[in-house]
Amino acid sequence: MRRVPNNINRGFLNNLAWFITSLLLAFFIWVLAVTQANPIAERTFRNIPIRLEMDEGLTVVNSPTLIARVNVFAPASVLDALTSDDIIVRADLRGLPTGVEHVVPLTTEVARRAITDTQPTQITVVLEPIVSRQIPVNIHIIGEPPADLRREDPIPEIAQVRVSGAQSRVEQVVAAVGEINLTDVRTSIDEIITLVPVNSEGQQVQDVTLEPQSVNVSVEIVRRDDIREFPVRPNFLFETLPDGYVITSMNYTPETVFVGGNPQILESLQDTLLTEPIDLTGRTESFELSVPIQLPEQGLILFDNQTVTISVEISALTSVKQFDAIPVEVIGVDENVEVRLAPEAVSVIITAPQAQLDALSASDVRVAIDLNGLEAGNYSVEPEATVLQAQVTVDNITVLPANIGVEIILPQTPTPEVTAPPSEASTP
Secondary structure (H helix, E strand, O other): OOOOOHHHHHHHHHHHHHHHHHHHHHHHHHHHHHHHHOOEEEEEEEEEEEEEEOOOOEEEOOOOOOEEEEEEEEEHHHHHHOOHHHEEEEEEOOOOOOOOEEEEEEEEEEOOOOEEEEEOOEEEEEEEEEEEEEEEEEEEEEOOOOOOEEEOOOEEOOOEEEEEEEHHHHOOOOEEEEEEEOOOOOOOEEEEEEOEEEOOOOOEOOOEEEEOOEEEEEEOEEEOOOEEEEEEEEEEEHHHOOOOEEEEEEEEEOOEEEEEOOHHHHHHOOOOEEEEEEEOOOOOOOEEEEEEEOOOOOOOEEEOOOEEEEEEEEEEOEEEEEEEEEEEEEEOOOOOOEEEEEOOEEEEEEEEEHHHHHOOOHHHEEEEEEOOOOOOEEEEEOOEEEEOOOOOOOOEEEEEOOOEEEEEEOOOOOOOOOOOOOOOOOOO
């Protein structure tokens, strides 16, 4: 058998080594070129829902985190095409026993080749079986109809509903409760009411389902014959209101009251009740007071309100009065300065409550012009009018004419007399 010379073996090995080295170098250069053209990058996807995979008939009763953050490492071209829908985060709960805590790792799948980093990496869950049972329907009344009406007990269309959910939650539920507000309701009602599962303390139980979730409820409301609603009217003695004053507005509460008593007596009463008489003597300003309600028959009873609170606004009737020949006074000048006015007397028109105007006379009105700071010359000055009686409320005051012609004349300074010196006598 011929033996291969050693130099041939060495040549083959050398060639093989060079070939492998060249191949690795070429692969490295290719990877480098691809990486530079499409580099590895990172992208974060938030709010990725965690899918819980569990056996049928079970549910999670605690509150684990159900949202994950996934950091994806992949070539830039892959990341550019990636969306949240391409990422799935799962928690495999299948085969886990119920009633105890389990720490379950999360697994992440990406539709394209990539490396992921998911946070959190695990969740804690407690499983329970899903059960259901029948519970009674209870309807609670909030508020009551007006006193002259009576309601019957609410009647739900069905007496029971089915509650479903985790066993521990369903065991807490004692009833499905609905509420109806009958405040100010005057007619029978037939409404669909939403039901709420509650425990023995009346508190709502969360994370359970009612079937159906609402129920039709009817409540009959009928009129009572021993109680009747009556409008109320304040009984003002308007003739006692002082002259020159008028009631500008009035409101009161309540406007209606409920009266109880014999049905025949109630039926015979007039439609409106009056308060006790309200004397307006001396009332010249707005006021508020409470007044008892008059009951026309014995044996009647007032419910809730025995009095009516009344607010009344009173205003004085205004009128206009003219005062003529009111002299114009001059202020703001020295006594030795001559002032000429045109005219020297004016008319004053005053708008005020009639009763106050009747008490005014011309002597109560003053008109003046202020010449302070004015030098000699001719001016047109607006006069100011005032009423000397402080208790008079003046709505408007007008002076006619609106301007006074004024001439200011300063006193003349006397010129000193110059005496001629005596002439010298001529010498003979």
